[in-house]
Amino acid sequence: MVRAALRTQGRLNRGPRRGVTMIPAASVVAASALALLPVIAVRGGWPDFGFLMLIAWRLLRADAWPAWWAAPLGFVNDLLTGMPIGLSVSLWTAMMLVMDLVDRRTQWRDYWIEWALAAVLILAAESAEWKVAQWSGAPVPFILMLPSIIISILAFPLFAFIASRLDRWRLGQ
Amino acid sequence: MAAPVGPRPGWSRRAQYSLFFGFIAAVAGLLVGLFMLVLSLVAPASYAGVRGAALDATAPVTGALSEVSATAKGLISGAGNYWDAASQNAKLKRERAELRRLVTQARAVMQENGQLKAALGLRERSRQATAAGRIVGSSFESARRFAILSVGRSEGVVPGMPVRTADGLIGRVIDAGASASRVLLVSDRSNIVPARILRGGAPVISTGRGDGTVDIRPLEVGRNPFKRGDIIVTSGTGGLYPPLVPIARVVRLDDDGAIGLPIADPSNSSFAIVEPPFEPAAVAASQEGER
Numbered sequence: 001m002v003r004a005a006l007r008t009q010g011r012l013n014r015g016p017r018r019g020v021t022m023i024p025a026a027s028v029v030a031a032s033a034l035a036l037l038p039v040i041a042v043r044g045g046w047p048d049f050g051f052l053m054l055i056a057w058r059l060l061r062a063d064a065w066p067a068w069w070a071a072p073l074g075f076v077n078d079l080l081t082g083m084p085i086g087l088s089v090s091l092w093t094a095m096m097l098v099m100d101l102v103d104r105r106t107q108w109r110d111y112w113i114e115w116a117l118a119a120v121l122i123l124a125a126e127s128a129e130w131k132v133a134q135w136s137g138a139p140v141p142f143i144l145m146l147p148s149i150i151i152s153i154l155a156f157p158l159f160a161f162i163a164s165r166l167d168r169w170r171l172g173q
Numbered sequence: 174m175a176a177p178v179g180p181r182p183g184w185s186r187r188a189q190y191s192l193f194f195g196f197i198a199a200v201a202g203l204l205v206g207l208f209m210l211v212l213s214l215v216a217p218a219s220y221a222g223v224r225g226a227a228l229d230a231t232a233p234v235t236g237a238l239s240e241v242s243a244t245a246k247g248l249i250s251g252a253g254n255y256w257d258a259a260s261q262n263a264k265l266k267r268e269r270a271e272l273r274r275l276v277t278q279a280r281a282v283m284q285e286n287g288q289l290k291a292a293l294g295l296r297e298r299s300r301q302a303t304a305a306g307r308i309v310g311s312s313f314e315s316a317r318r319f320a321i322l323s324v325g326r327s328e329g330v331v332p333g334m335p336v337r338t339a340d341g342l343i344g345r346v347i348d349a350g351a352s353a354s355r356v357l358l359v360s361d362r363s364n365i366v367p368a369r370i371l372r373g374g375a376p377v378i379s380t381g382r383g384d385g386t387v388d389i390r391p392l393e394v395g396r397n398p399f400k401r402g403d404i405i406v407t408s409g410t411g412g413l414y415p416p417l418v419p420i421a422r423v424v425r426l427d428d429d430g431a432i433g434l435p436i437a438d439p440s441n442s443s444f445a446i447v448e449p450p451f452e453p454a455a456v457a458a459s460q461e462g463e464r
Contacts, residue, residue: 036231038239040320040440041313042360042385048314066195071202079227082312082319082348082355085220086209093203100196133316135214138362140316140383148316 014172023170024064027163028053028073035081045144047152048125049159050077054092055121056156056163058099059114064167067096087132091125118156123149221332225350229325232353235310236323302446304328308343308356308439316383318361320344320439322447325352330447333413338445341419341437342366342407346447356445359420359435360385367410368420370403379405379420379433387421390430399423399431412452 017023032050039046054073057064074088081088102117126149133140213220254261306324324330326349336343336356344364348355357364360381368379368389376392389405391398403423409416421433439445 035312035314036235036238036310037313038235038242038310039313040308040311042438042440043383044313044316044318046313066198068195068198068202070199071206074206079223080231081314082224083315084210084213084217085223086206086211086213088206090203090206090210093199093206096199097203129315132210132214133362136217136363138317138381138383140362144316144383 016172017170020170021065023166024057024061024163025069025073027166028057029076031159032073032077032080043144045148045151047148047155048077048081048129050081051088051092051122051125052152052156052159053163055095055099055118056159057167058096059118060160060163060167062099062103067100068093070096083129084132084136087129091128095121095125114160115153115156118160119153122152122156126152221348224348224355225326228321228348228350228353228355232309232321232323232350235321236307236353239307239309302448303334304330304447305444306354306447308442308445309353311358311439317363318358318381318383318385319347320356320358322346322354322356322445323352324447325350325354327351328447330354334447334449335414335418335451336445336447337418338437338439338442340442341421341435342414343437343439343442343445345413354447358439360387366414366420367408368405369408370398371406371419372400372403373398376408376410377405382432385435386424387433387435388430389421389423389433394429397426397429397431399426401426403431404436405433409451412454413450415448415451 019026028050031053034049050073054070070092071089074090074092075085077083077088077092078085098121106113126145127142130140130142130145304324306322306328308320309323310321312319320343322330322336330346330349332346332349332354334346336345342359344356344358344361346354347357358381359366359379360383362381362383364381366379367376369376375398377398378390378392380388380390382388387405389399401423404419405421405423407414407416407418407420419436421435423431424434425432
């Protein structure tokens with residue numbers, strides 16, 4: 001009887017997983033790596049998976065990683081997706097700093113506010129991507145970015161769900 | 174739920190310092206990122222090595238996955254072809270008979286063309302493909318239109334080479350790694366191809382629209398020279414793309430131009446051929462002029 005009670009399989013004595021600090025960053029890299037899928041699309045407009053994973057984690061926890069980790073994560077994303085190198089580096093780090101400010105300013109946070117915040121961040125990121133494309137000689141009309149923005153906003157809850165489940169798993173809760 | 178307050182360091186001097194240095198590092202990361210971005214906009218060639226290495230590292234994964242998806246797709250479409258094999262067979266036989274007549278005519282025309290060229294003393298340079306590879310992936314997450322090609326520098330592919338399939342033009346190489354390269358598709362907004370209408374030969378310019386179609390404008394202002402169904406082919410002007418490679422089919426007219434659908438579909442073509450620039454000397458001269 002005593003021995004059974006001391007066993008660790010139950011809900012007792014469960015600690016964080018190994019590499020607990022790395023799991024959020026690893027999941028962002030994995031989401032970026034979805035760009036390697038052999039999808040030959042005639043038009044773009046799929047969400048930027050790495051970015052969605054990043055803001056999902058950041059909205060869930062302020063301490064998922066130190067803010068400056070966004071820079072190397074963005075560099076990996078740039079290399080995997082073929083965006084102009086430096087775009088995700090600067091954009092993702094800027095998002096971390098903006099979220100630090102938002103965390104100081106907001107008093108209240110619920111599901112809808114979080115989604116609205118994510119929508120604003122997605123809009124900002126896609127606009128930045130659009131502007132950079134314009135500077136690099138591809139002035140796409142902004143209306144072409146709208147499907148991508150809407151799909152990203154609609155896909156955000158999925159990534160928020162993945163992030164929260166991963167968070168529970170990594171902390172052993 | 175109250176907002177998460179972020180990491181509160183409390184009274185620990187060590188925690189306060191680490192938070193502060195983390196913030197400094199993030200600002201530094203932002204500045205470094207902006208610098209890298211400016212560099213990649215102003216001098217894209219400075220990242221050629223890094224981007225090539227990234228392509229080499231990632232393209233094998235994409236290639237392997239695309240083998241899997243091609244097999245699955247082949248099984249499904251193969252089963253679909255068996256579904257109405259008899260009527261398809263009859264239709265194909267009719268088409269074959271018609272094509273055979275056309276081929277005979279074309280052979281005669283080509284022979285005559287060769288004789289005429291010989292009489293004029295025009296020299297025909299033999300064109301040899303540099304490499305042939307498969308298109309394994311694309312930039313489906315962004316508004317730019319790129320494709321990943323499974324051949325690279327080790328097969329002689331360098332940035333600037335035109336890429337085509339048997340059907341028509343795909344685009345040109347912009348990044349090349351040792352075993353993979355990135356192709357700027359004709360439907361990308363920044364890809365401008367000098368072209369002409371196959372019927373009549375009026376010179377036009379084809380620009381990508383970023384949504385899988387191309388925008389075609391005539392060089393001469395005035396009457397709209399397009400008709401629905403017109404085939405647009407490269408003109409060879411500029412010396413990069415070889416002449417008479419089909420680019421697009423006109424699907425819609427607008428007030429002073431037309432919208433075309435690229436003829437070569439990167440997702441459906443099994444092989445893409447990389448060719449050397451048509452007139453390397455002309456390309457080099459125009460690039461000198463741009464600088």
